[in-house]
Amino acid sequence: MSRSAGNGAESGSGGGSVGGVGATQGARDDRGRSLTGSLAHRVPDLGAMELLLAVARLGSLGGAARELGITQPAASSRIRSMERQLGVALVDRSPRGSRLTDAGALVTDWARRIVEAAEAFDAGAQALRDRRDSRLRVAASMTIAEYLLPGWLVALRAQLPDTAVSLLAGNSAAVAERLLADDADLGFVEGVSVPTGLDSAVIGHDRLIVVTAPGHPWARRRHPLAAAELAATPLILREEGSGTRQVLDAALGGLARPLIELSSTTAVKAAAVGGAGPSVLSELAVGEELTTRRLVRVPVADVVLARDLRAVWPTGHRPTGPARRLLSLTRA
Amino acid sequence: MSRSAGNGAESGSGGGSVGGVGATQGARDDRGRSLTGSLAHRVPDLGAMELLLAVARLGSLGGAARELGITQPAASSRIRSMERQLGVALVDRSPRGSRLTDAGALVTDWARRIVEAAEAFDAGAQALRDRRDSRLRVAASMTIAEYLLPGWLVALRAQLPDTAVSLLAGNSAAVAERLLADDADLGFVEGVSVPTGLDSAVIGHDRLIVVTAPGHPWARRRHPLAAAELAATPLILREEGSGTRQVLDAALGGLARPLIELSSTTAVKAAAVGGAGPSVLSELAVGEELTTRRLVRVPVADVVLARDLRAVWPTGHRPTGPARRLLSLTRA
DNA sequence: TGAGGGCATAAGCTGGGGTTATGAGCAGGA
DNA sequence: TCCTGCTCATAACCCCAGCTTATGCCCTCA
Numbered sequence: 169m170s171r172s173a174g175n176g177a178e179s180g181s182g183g184g185s186v187g188g189v190g191a192t193q194g195a196r197d198d199r200g201r202s203l204t205g206s207l208a209h210r211v212p213d214l215g216a217m218e219l220l221l222a223v224a225r226l227g228s229l230g231g232a233a234r235e236l237g238i239t240q241p242a243a244s245s246r247i248r249s250m251e252r253q254l255g256v257a258l259v260d261r262s263p264r265g266s267r268l269t270d271a272g273a274l275v276t277d278w279a280r281r282i283v284e285a286a287e288a289f290d291a292g293a294q295a296l297r298d299r300r301d302s303r304l305r306v307a308a309s310m311t312i313a314e315y316l317l318p319g320w321l322v323a324l325r326a327q328l329p330d331t332a333v334s335l336l337a338g339n340s341a342a343v344a345e346r347l348l349a350d351d352a353d354l355g356f357v358e359g360v361s362v363p364t365g366l367d368s369a370v371i372g373h374d375r376l377i378v379v380t381a382p383g384h385p386w387a388r389r390r391h392p393l394a395a396a397e398l399a400a401t402p403l404i405l406r407e408e409g410s411g412t413r414q415v416l417d418a419a420l421g422g423l424a425r426p427l428i429e430l431s432s433t434t435a436v437k438a439a440a441v442g443g444a445g446p447s448v449l450s451e452l453a454v455g456e457e458l459t460t461r462r463l464v465r466v467p468v469a470d471v472v473l474a475r476d477l478r479a480v481w482p483t484g485h486r487p488t489g490p491a492r493r494l495l496s497l498t499r500a
Numbered sequence: 501m502s503r504s505a506g507n508g509a510e511s512g513s514g515g516g517s518v519g520g521v522g523a524t525q526g527a528r529d530d531r532g533r534s535l536t537g538s539l540a541h542r543v544p545d546l547g548a549m550e551l552l553l554a555v556a557r558l559g560s561l562g563g564a565a566r567e568l569g570i571t572q573p574a575a576s577s578r579i580r581s582m583e584r585q586l587g588v589a590l591v592d593r594s595p596r597g598s599r600l601t602d603a604g605a606l607v608t609d610w611a612r613r614i615v616e617a618a619e620a621f622d623a624g625a626q627a628l629r630d631r632r633d634s635r636l637r638v639a640a641s642m643t644i645a646e647y648l649l650p651g652w653l654v655a656l657r658a659q660l661p662d663t664a665v666s667l668l669a670g671n672s673a674a675v676a677e678r679l680l681a682d683d684a685d686l687g688f689v690e691g692v693s694v695p696t697g698l699d700s701a702v703i704g705h706d707r708l709i710v711v712t713a714p715g716h717p718w719a720r721r722r723h724p725l726a727a728a729e730l731a732a733t734p735l736i737l738r739e740e741g742s743g744t745r746q747v748l749d750a751a752l753g754g755l756a757r758p759l760i761e762l763s764s765t766t767a768v769k770a771a772a773v774g775g776a777g778p779s780v781l782s783e784l785a786v787g788e789e790l791t792t793r794r795l796v797r798v799p800v801a802d803v804v805l806a807r808d809l810r811a812v813w814p815t816g817h818r819p820t821g822p823a824r825r826l827l828s829l830t831r832a
Numbered sequence: 833t834g835a836g837g838g839c840a841t842a843a844g845c846t847g848g849g850g851t852t853a854t855g856a857g858c859a860g861g862a
Numbered sequence: 863t864c865c866t867g868c869t870c871a872t873a874a875c876c877c878c879a880g881c882t883t884a885t886g887c888c889c890t891c892a
Binding site: 577 | 879880883889
């Protein structure tokens with residue numbers, strides 16, 4: 169393949185489809201995944217994505233290579249193999265630098281999503297690893313640890329790159345225990361009551377919302393759902409004793425009727441998306457599903473399904489230093 | 501290392517820190533990234549994440565291996581090397597199966613985020629690749645292609661696994677052109693006006709919102725911002741001619757004053773997060789930043805910064821088949 | 833007590849991604 | 863005009879991560 173063969177211009181608008189490739193393997197499983205090679209075989213790896221982002225930012229393969237600490241030929245071949253894998257020209261190589269194709273710009277944006285999720289993963293994993301011998305020890309309840317903390321940690325790391333943050337996840341009681349035993353500097357809990365011995369600040373709200381698949385009759389309701397109606401309808405729920413279940417029971421007066429009981433938020437989401445019925449979930453857990461309309465929010469009239477998200481610390485020990493900084497990142 | 505050495509119990513709540521590892525390399529760059537090895541070296545690859553999810557779901561290494569089409573030793577060693585890399589015990593291996601550690605459960609949830617982003621990437625890439633010779637040809641404007649379409653495609657693929665979807669991204673005019681030339685079956689545009697020759701249905705709204713870094717004075721305002729105040733303040737903006745800029749100018753009467761002009765949404769976000777000043781951005785673009793409070797939304801009083809998101813098709817040619825199905829996934 | 837499912841260990845192969853070394857297109861200044 | 867410096871490409875070689883097959887131990891259950 170000679171210098172600027174084939175791709176080059178790729179005109180003003182669309183997805184550049186590079187020739188050949190021919191891999192239109194029709195075999196798919198029941199979820200539409202190709203059977204030959206799972207995701208990892210069809211999606212470039214993180215290194216390639218980082219490289220692509222660097223190329224996009226710097227406008228040069230060699231520059232990107234330098235930034236990532238590899239050589240220019242390595243970068244070039246990596247990008248090329250990514251293009252081969254995707255069957256789409258991503259960068260327009262010229263002797264004066266490399267610019268993204270239109271398709272490349274789109275792919276880069278999607279790649280950025282993945283890299284951001286990976287950064288959150290990394291920040292969380294780092295915190296998990298930093299257990300002892302660390303400077304800022306955070307204890308958090310599951311929902312917060314799952315959905316919010318990784319993002320905060322990414323932000324915190326931008327401000328305090330040298331602070332090792334350690335994370336410990338558990339229920340409210342465990343968080344309180346750790347704080348009081350001075351095993352943690354700052355805690356995060358969700359729920360109405362604050363464990364005794366702790367001071368707290370509200371940092372946000374976790375609303376439970378009623379959701380259904382778009383096909384469900386409730387998705388087309390024009391008027392909000394009444395509490396009684398909600399209480400009378402069997403719902404896809406977390407198991408009894410779970411945090412969200414407690415809040416729901418309290419709001420309805422202990423009446424929530426389970427259609428199915430599942431032991432993880434993910435399983436509940438999957439069931440709801442699959443159309444098994446309406447469910448009640450934390451809005452933190454279903455943001456993505458709502459924007460892509462895999463789930464639809466059903467407005468509710470006379471029930472308050474909100475619980476506070478709070479930062480907590482031992483009474484008297486106002487957060488200072490890194491803890492204070494983290495707190496300020498989270499606060500409304 | 502013998503059978504159940506070391507990790508095992510790890511009691512009821514937290515992040516299990518496996519011994520050793522010792523890789524607390526202090527060297528970090530200005531963003532807190534470790535210099536030795538970029539993200540890709542600190543984060544397990546997609547294959548490992550998929551494997552972990554499978555183990556979580558099936559409760560067995562061998563079962564997960566079977567599902568992914570690899571052998572049991574391969575799965576075992578892969579998980580083990582992931583644990584070594586993260587410095588945390590993830591699964592509790594027993595002769596009767598494998599369950600996740602508490603830390604493992606957390607890590608699995610974070611991993612799921614990455615895998616979901618990768619699925620969206622894959623769906624988009626597949627559509628980009630399927631240019632010609634496909635059954636459903638979609639043309640979409642950039643914002644929609646970037647933030648919404650991948651999710652819809654994932655959902656559509658669940659319903660119609662065998663339909664090849666092709667995607668073409670461009671501005672409104674390009675979308676219209678493709679539809680009228682019968683180069684596309686369904687289009688998506690944002691903006692107030694519908695190109696002539698096309699019918700449309702509103703499928704959502706893209707609100708532009710005013711955001712700042714949490715440290716900015718506006719972040720602590722108690723009262724909404726007046727339009728005049730917004731118009732009088734220099735803002736971080738996309739370049740003149742961009743879609744969001746047009747809407748903003750229209751809403752303010754052509755008065756928006758740029759503090760900095762940048763040519764990509766990502767660059768604008770980065771500047772705003774960095775505290776360079778207030779900005780106006782699509783709410784689709786800043787969802788993540790808002791929930792993690794890297795950016796804060798500033799309420800605005802008397803300006804309507806909404807534009808419709810519309811599905812469009814050639815007048816008369818009501819969407820049918822897969823196009824209709826996709827439309828129903830997006831519709832309110 | 834055997835059958836079967838679970839996991840571990842060991843030895844060997846393969847290929848993707850890295851490296852060095854070299855050359856060629858294009859711009860801008862002496 | 864030619865040199866210098868940036869860009870990218872190609873070629874030959876190397877290494878190790880991750881896979882495989884083969885085998886064995888642990889535990890449970892009929």
